[in-house]
Amino acid sequence: MIGFLLVALGGMAGxxxxxxxxKLVPQTVLPVATLTVNLLGSFLLGWIIGQGIQGNLYLFAATGFMGSFTTFSTLNVDVVKLINNKQRRAVAVYLASTYFGGLxxxxxxxFIGRLL
Incomplete structure (x- = not known):
C-alpha cells in the first residue's frame, strides 16, 4: 500500500x-517547454538509475515523479501540430532534439549518477 502512496505523491510533485x-519556459515555434521536461527527465532518470536508487525512493522519484514530469503523449501532439502547420524543419529539429538529446x-x- 505504501508503494501506491509514494507513486501518487511523486506523480503529484512531477x-x-x-x-x-x-509556465516558465517561453513558447517558440518549437515546443521548448515539452522538450525541456523530456530532456531534463531523461537526465534525471539516468541519474536515478546511475545512483542505484531502489525501493521506496525509486517508486517516488522514478515511477511517480519522472512518470508524470515527462511525457510522450504531449510530444506527439506537439509534432502533429507542427505537421499541421507545415513546419517540416521544426518537426525534424524537435524530433532529433528530443530523441538524440534524450538519449x-x-x-x-x-554516468554522473555512477560517479557520485
Missing part, C-alpha cells in the same frame, strides 16, 4: 513541476 516549467541526457545522467 505533474506540478511540469506545470511550472510549462544523451540519459547517458549523461547515468
Amino acid at each position: 505533474a506540478l513541476s511540469r506545470f511550472g516549467v510549462q 544523451l541526457s540519459a547517458v549523461a545522467g547515468l
